[in-house]
Amino acid sequence: MKKTASIVLTLLLCMVMTSCSKTAREEKRLLKGMMSENYETSAKALSEFITWMQTDKATMNHDFQLMREKLGMKIVNSPDSLVRCYSWVTGQFENNASYANIIQWMTEGHFVGYSGPIDHLLAGREANLKAQETLAHSIDTIFEIRFGKQPVYLIAQSYTNRKGFRRAYVSASTIAALSLRLLPFFFDGTEIAGNNEFIDEANVPIGDLFKWDEKNRLFYAYQVDDSSRLIPGQYTIYKLGEKNFVKQ
Numbered sequence: 001m002k003k004t005a006s007i008v009l010t011l012l013l014c015m016v017m018t019s020c021s022k023t024a025r026e027e028k029r030l031l032k033g034m035m036s037e038n039y040e041t042s043a044k045a046l047s048e049f050i051t052w053m054q055t056d057k058a059t060m061n062h063d064f065q066l067m068r069e070k071l072g073m074k075i076v077n078s079p080d081s082l083v084r085c086y087s088w089v090t091g092q093f094e095n096n097a098s099y100a101n102i103i104q105w106m107t108e109g110h111f112v113g114y115s116g117p118i119d120h121l122l123a124g125r126e127a128n129l130k131a132q133e134t135l136a137h138s139i140d141t142i143f144e145i146r147f148g149k150q151p152v153y154l155i156a157q158s159y160t161n162r163k164g165f166r167r168a169y170v171s172a173s174t175i176a177a178l179s180l181r182l183l184p185f186f187f188d189g190t191e192i193a194g195n196n197e198f199i200d201e202a203n204v205p206i207g208d209l210f211k212w213d214e215k216n217r218l219f220y221a222y223q224v225d226d227s228s229r230l231i232p233g234q235y236t237i238y239k240l241g242e243k244n245f246v247k248q
Contacts, residue, residue, distance in 0.1 A: 022058075030045050031045075046100075054102075060084055080144055082105055083105045085139040101115070101139060102114070102115050103121060138158050140168075140206035141155075145214070153180075154210075156209075166198055170219075187245050198228050211235070
C-alpha cells in the first residue's frame with residue numbers, strides 16, 4: 001500500500017515538474033520574440049503570448065521571473081488568488097508610457113483570461129487610443145473585501161496623464177458567472193474612488209494612496225490640495241454599508 005502511494009506521489013510530482021518546465025520554456029521563447037527589434041517578429045510573439053495567457057490555466061500560477069526582470073512586468077494577485085493582473089510598459093504614447101494589461105480569474109473551477117485595459121473589460125468600453133484615459137494602466141494592488149456571498153475586488157490602477165500629472169483610482173468588481181464585472185455605484189453612487197491628479201515627485205507607493213481597514217470596514221482614498229500636491233495623512237473615507245461604500 002505504501003509503495004503504491006509512493007508511486008502515485010512520484011507520478012504527480014513528475015507531472016507538476018513537467019508542466020512547470022513546459023511553461024518556463026514557453027515564457028523564454030515568447031520573451032525572446034517580444035524583445036526582437038523586428039516589428040513583425042515582436043508583434044507575432046506578443047499575439048501568441050496573449051493567446052497563451054487567455055487559454056492556459058497553468059500561466060495563472062507561473063512566476064514569470066524572466067518577464068518581470070526583462071520587461072518590468074508587474075504581477076498582482078487578489079488575496080484569495082482568484083484574480084491576477086499583469087501590467088508592463090510597451091512603449092510611449094504622446095510622451096507618456098503606454099501599458100499592456102492582462103487579467104485572469106477563476107470561478108467554480110473555470111479559468112478565464114482577458115487582454116486589454118481593465119476599464120474596457122469591466123464597463124464594456126471600446127478601445128480609443130486617441131484618449132489618454134482609455135489606455136491600459138499600471139495595475140498596482142488588488143484589495144479584497146467580503147461583502148455578501150461574493151468577494152469584491154478593489155483594483156487599484158495608476159497612470160500619468162498628458163499634463164505629466166499622475167492619477168490613481170480604484171474600481172470595484174466581482175465575479176458573476178464567468179465574467180469579472182464592474183460594480184458601477186459602489187463608492188457612494190460613483191464608479192471609482194480617487195482619480196485626483198497630483199504631482200508625483202517622490203513616486204509615491206500605491207499603498208500610501210489607498211488603504212483598506214478590514215476591522216472597521218473603512219476604505220481610504222488620497223486627497224490633494226489646490227496645487228495638486230498630496231496632502232499627507234488626509235483621505236476621503238468610505239464606510240462599507242449594506243449595499244456599498246458610504247462617504248464619511
